[in-house]
Amino acid sequence: RKEVEQDPGPFNVPEGATVAFNCTYSNSASQSFFWYRQDCRKEPKLLMSVYSSGNEDGRFTAQLNRASQYISLLIRDSKLSDSATYLCVVRRNYGQNFVFGPGTRLSVLP
């Protein structure tokens, strides 16, 4: 089993739809959690950090459930420009070793 797993995707949704991505991690001592976005043939870019209390940034909401070792990302009112691969990232409880999930690809269709 991989240390970080994500919905396999791809997700094809119409503009304006709400879409949710799920991520699970196996190391219960993991400390920090993030969502990154990666456009085709580009480098990953931080979308948002994920805090225990949950956090929101505009149309994006991230939630963390430590008991279930589960992270989610919700995108509301999706735009064409949201089309990308979304990477779930977990930092282990030691050092600076960040573990990336395989990513979930999103295509927002007109």
Added chain:
Amino acid sequence: DTGVSQNPRHKITKRGQNVTFRCDPISEHNRLYWYRQTLGQGPEFLTYFQNEAQLEKSRLLSDRFSAERPKGSFSTLEIQRTEQGDSAMYLCASSLDSSGGREDTQYFGPGTRLTVL
């Protein structure tokens, strides 16, 4: 452009040759990371520097791989005796150790795409 830069952007080599990649982090960043990414997968951690000290190495980093950051600024990643399985995108990232409790953000460079024939 004051972001992370990597050179070359593309490298095609024959099996058995040595290759070296360079990463220039954001100037005030003291942490530097190397990752490898293959198609359809997320980046895989290879190694990490805090200033010039290499503090962590993944098991993925075989004896053929070596990374340096001699002056705590730019870094190089060398692959000796390349194999076809080394073909991948090699990504560099940097961050600033805030030490203030807030997680430091990694900023990625555009990557070096390696093709081993």
